[in-house]
Amino acid sequence: MQLPATLQRALERMIASQASATLEQAAATLSNRYRTAEAGQAPAIASPLQAIAYAAWRMPATYAALRAAFRRLAEAQPDFIPSRMLDIGAGSGAAIWAAAEQWPSLRRIVAIERQPAMARIGEQLTAGADLPTITWQRSDVLSLDRLPESDLVVAGYVFGEIEPSARAILLSRLWKATTGALVLVEPGTPSGHATILNLRSELIKREAILLAPCPHTADCPLAARGDWCHFAQRIARPAFLRRLKGAAAPFEDEKFAYLIAARRGQPLTGGRITRHPIIHSGRIELQVCTAQGLQQITVTRSQGEAWRRARDSGWGDGWDSYPSLDRGNSEGK
Template sequence: MSTGESLRAALDRLLEGVPPRQAARAVERLMASYRGPTPTGAPVLRDRADAAAYAAYRMPATYEAVGAALAALRAAVPDWAPASHVDLGGGTGAAGWAVAAAWPEGERATTVLDWAEPALALGRELARDAACQALRGARWQRQALAAGPALPEGTDLVTVSYVLGELDAGGRRAVVDAAARAQVVVLVEPGTPEGYLRVREARERLVAAGLRVVAPCPHSDACPVVPGADWCHFAARVARSSLHRRVKGGSLPYEDEKFSYVVAARWQAPAAAGRVVRRPRIAKGQVLLELCTPDGLRRETVTKRLGPVYRAARDTGWGDAWPP
């Protein structure tokens, strides 16, 4: 069983004991909290029912979004693997599951820091079903984030996923500055204009702290996107279980999670020559690509007469490096 399948099975077992109406009401409140622009002054997850609803609503999507960011990292530095991982604001541990899927082998010290005890307790419970020893043996530690969490010395990888929107401006700066002490930072936010702006601000602080952007940007210079006119985001396909569909109120067996992200490293990593920043448009005999490059945003039309380049373009997806 893959890590993703193991996570979905654990969530199915979890939801068996939660009344659907109660979970649905909690999901509606969580949607407003996590997607809205207003930061909260207290943990969003108040009790086990909230934590269970959050796990059903957010864990599969967070797992896929973080997994996509980690895939970009692994494509850039395939020989690197973290010996230690800290998940800041990790809640029920979705990012830890994504890291376990990316690097299933080897020893790794994993620590999840969050201010919501119900989320930590549930995350610890879910992790017992993980195949990865690093996740089963993770430390789940309660800690407020807004003042700047303390990282273990020499942390290799820090993940910060869907956290910054819960914090005010000072808290966001403190979390990003703490994360910047690691060797590699993977930061993910919702793929909304507000989420993108939070990622953009974090990216600038990470670069100012001496890190270099690995993905999605092909450079560490200023982002060429004009705020208010557009925003940089990507999509990850999320498989939904029958219980997950019931809680979410949908019928499709999948959904697309829109997310913005940045991966930055304390060392120089090979950068992609360009990144596809919109879903490619395939027309008769041509593929239209929207690209971010070291020279800024541009459009490229790949025609059928280019042979193997055209075939590669047809196989290229939103968020992929270009050329492959």
Template sequence: MNVPLSPAESLRAALAGLLDGLPPRQAAGAVERLIANYRGSTPTDAPILRDRADVAAYAAYRMPATFEAVRAALAAFAAAAPGWRPAGHVDVGGGTGAATWAVSATWDGPRPVTVLDWAEPALALGREIAEANPALRDARWQRARIGAALVLDPTDLVTVSYVLGELTGDDRAAVVDAAAAAAQAVVVVEPGTPDGYARVIEARDRLLGAGFRVAAPCPHSAACPIVPGTDWCHFSARVSRSSLHRQVKGGSLPYEDEKFSYVAATRFPVSPAPARVVRRPQIRKGQVLLDLCEADERLSRRTVTKRHGDLYKTARDTDWGDRWPPEASDA
């Protein structure tokens, strides 16, 4: 009997065939050019992804990392909202639809899905590979300017992933406001850099101002306790590396860690984590050091030793980004 593939497995299989017929050197060159373009000036009048070759190369290179980062953010959100599942989803600036795959991996079953993006080649390729995912076969792939004129139809969930960095400040604000006006829940994901974190905090503030509450990663909806300019809040998701990854970046490891920052906020009641592990735990002889963001709006370091019994075993298995303590009942 054939066992159905998971969304992650289906996505990997769909991406594996994207580069057929595209010479490896051309694919690597397209990725390197696109990365340089994304790190340059803010695009205005034309999409960066120009044609199928661009989109295929960049999707094969970036989609797995975006998928894993968004899936990790959604998992933390789902843990804070047990029993809730989105009846509809709009992915703003979704390109080839990595966030839609992450949503289908978090909450199974079909739902109305709309992907909005300015790049028609990205939408076309997203529609093509979505045929491998039953939950996305009826999705709408719609060309739209992502910016000040954006208006969204009412929906349960809006995702805005790896998009805000491509926009001007005014357009960023307009996109977050449009998401807040349309949705019951909004999830924003950005690269785990100081600038990406700053954009997430800006979005978080706007969502709170619109009446939302934070579900994850923060255990509270007060101001972030990190002093601006001293540090930034980010997390990590492990991603299997393809041959294209190894060709572009070099090295031989079969994986890499995608750093990301995010916020998930809702209009409905949620049960945030009692605390969140905000750095990789330090495991030492007989003890584990946990850096936490606490529900009382402060950052702290917790030391868990063998004297704590089962809690020590739990701490050794705890990862960066996890809630703490994992078995704590929802408050």
């Protein structure tokens, strides 16, 4: 995956306007503050320099995770054609770019961001780009009782920054505003997954349809064994990011946890592959989350269709059940 060319050029122009040592310092400080922040206590990005540092350091990765989650939504509901989107905690606008790539049908986007410096950078990056009409609202989303009704509602890397005691009320407002689908993305860490799990329980109480990643509404079998559900998306690192991170690798893998809840649609039948398939010669091992718990499935070359399917499947993909395989495989909770 790559950043959209227009976004990459806009980021390059913005970054070129800063002295590189100053930007490197600001990015390192920001990254350190994020690493050490308590739940609900993320650093306030209050200055233009900090906002540019965020966009340079984190936006490619958050764009990648959001784009991957949107692909899962489009896969689960190919006839979902949103025209209105609400993005809360929009930051520098990663979700806007990712959604516009996925759904050319989008016409209007409301982006709510409490830090004026971040909203300003988001606005500058999107200025003149071929994107839907965007209204940037500089507000604390918690202070808004009513949010605009939207086909697609997105909270990308935001709930972790919301005081835990305020999360349920915010979620209920977001769900109320959702006419189509609500997409929640958090870091792919144990704490990011714990945040998603709490939101998941609230959405199940509201009878939301979970489209992804969960193929069921039972307790999370990964959490039950002290593991956490997360996925990864690879994205090409632009030259500015390699310089900023002092990293030679031309890509990075963003780990993320996510949840897609919808007003209509069918949950995944079968299960979801919850880690990289392990490939041996003539044998592939899959870990699949299903309504019956976590299954360790082994597919061998002699198993025809299932083998071909396993060979083409990756971490995060859906997995149909193959009765002949399921009988022979162990099930772990």
